[in-house]
Amino acid sequence: xxxxxxxxxxxxxxxALLFISDAPLNAEDICERLGFSRSNVxxxxxxxxxxxLVRLKHLPGxxxxxxxxxxxxxxxxxxxTEERKKREIDPTLSVLRRLAMEPASSPEEVFAxxxxxxxxxxxxxxxTWYDDVKRLDTDRLAQLLRLGAKVQKVLExxxxxxxxxxxxxxxxxxxxxxxx
Numbered sequence: 001x002x003x004x005x006x007x008x009x010x011x012x013x014x015x016a017l018l019f020i021s022d023a024p025l026n027a028e029d030i031c032e033r034l035g036f037s038r039s040n041v042x043x044x045x046x047x048x049x050x051x052x053l054v055r056l057k058h059l060p061g062x063x064x065x066x067x068x069x070x071x072x073x074x075x076x077x078x079x080x081t082e083e084r085k086k087r088e089i090d091p092t093l094s095v096l097r098r099l100a101m102e103p104a105s106s107p108e109e110v111f112a113x114x115x116x117x118x119x120x121x122x123x124x125x126x127x128t129w130y131d132d133v134k135r136l137d138t139d140r141l142a143q144l145l146r147l148g149a150k151v152q153k154v155l156e157x158x159x160x161x162x163x164x165x166x167x168x169x170x171x172x173x174x175x176x177x178x179x180x
Contacts, residue, residue: 005080007047010036014044015053015069024057024066051083074138082134089127096120 002012013034018025025033030041045067048054053076057066070076096116104110136144147154161167 008044010040011044011047014041015048018048018054018067019069021068024059024068026062026064026066028064030067052079053083072138074141078134081130085127085130089123093120093123093127096123 002015003009005012014030014036017030017033027038027041027045030036030045031038034041036044045054048067049056054067054069057068059066070079096119100113100116100120102113104113133141133144144151
């Protein structure tokens with residue numbers, strides 16, 4: 001999975017070992033179990049720490065650093081999502097916003113900036129949604145994910161409800177007419 005997610009196979013294997021281990025492991029344990037060099041394990045652990053995916057633990061009577069993963073799978077998923085957003089989405093948005101502000105000097109640049117604005121708006125919408133969703137407690141998040149495409153039915157029901165007299169759309173129109 002790791003190599004498909006953009007991390008090295010070695011880092012993925014280190015994480016998998018830590019994830020399935022019932023006790024924290026030190027670097028020597030990881031080297032022995034996976035057959036990796038100490039330098040590869042050290043670099044892999046540093047990368048996993050940079051991603052906030054492993055926890056450093058000190059065991060009584062042992063001066064070595066031990067590593068483990070969070071117990072809560074949802075915490076791991078949230079951390080991965082947040083780290084990917086920080087590393088990939090946020091910098092992309094910054095570049096798109098900067099480029100959209102530069103003056104266009106040709107019809108091609110005007111077209112390109114329009115496309116970049118569309119992309120910026122779409123990514124901003126997704127990140128705003130993500131910011132709302134990440135605040136959901138785990139049970140609600142799981143419910144939302146289980147809904148899947150059924151969320152369309154919820155939205156259709158909302159549309160039908162807001163079309164009823166006294167709800168949403170018609171009340172807003174009536175209050176708008178009263179203001180005029």
